[in-house]
Amino acid sequence: MRFPTMHERVVDELGRRIVGGVWEPRHPLPVEDLLAAEIGVSRGALREAVKALVAKGMLQVRPRTGTRVLPAELWNHLDRDVLRWKQAGDATALLRDTSELRRIVEPEAARLAAGRAGPEDVRALYDALAAMEAAAAEPARSGYVEADIAFHRALLDAGGNRLLGSLGRAIDIALEHSFLISTQTPGAVEASLPGHRAVVEAVAAGDPAAAAAAVLTIIEAAEKEIAQSPALHRDAP
Structure with a gap:
């Protein structure tokens, strides 16, 4: 580097x-x-x-x-440099920590978003989803991970809690690492799109329970995709 x-x-x-x-x-x-x-x-x-x-x-x-x-x-484990060094040193531990943090934070963030999101917040989610869908339709899928990160950052912002918004920006590197691994599993990208759309629709409809459930479904699917990802087994003996 x-x-x-x-x-x-x-x-x-x-x-x-x-x-x-x-x-x-x-x-x-x-x-x-x-x-x-x-x-x-x-x-x-x-x-x-x-x-x-x-x-x-x-x-x-x-x-x-x-x-x-x-x-x-x-250590400040939300520091971008610390996250990057952990990614290079113990990628598996960082993936586990990221998944656990997402389970704790994102469903409740989705509940808040469903109760508080304004038109601009919903539009930001729809825009990020559209970017994900456009990237998924391309053979190279360039930009998909960036759009996925933007979606989850917009979700944390939509709840109107500034601490959650700052947390989303702080863990960009951890999310990027997780998404780069999970999206290498065959079929993962296509399978993720309906779940993300369900989140947006639940937030737009003001349905906290549906929004939280949809996010948890995304996280659980990502955990399975990470476990099966060729990126984790490429160097295995």
């Missing part, structure tokens, strides 16, 4: 090492001079990268004890 700035490259290098378990939690990072030389950057660039990872909850800097890796339970 190429990065536009040196700072982003160093943050990525350190973040991948932390998520990959190169340094144990509570243990100090290597001496600053040695680590900077190993990565090929200045001490100043290394320090700025460390500050970024402190903000993500991954590192702690204290006088006399140096810079230490914090346990994973203290």
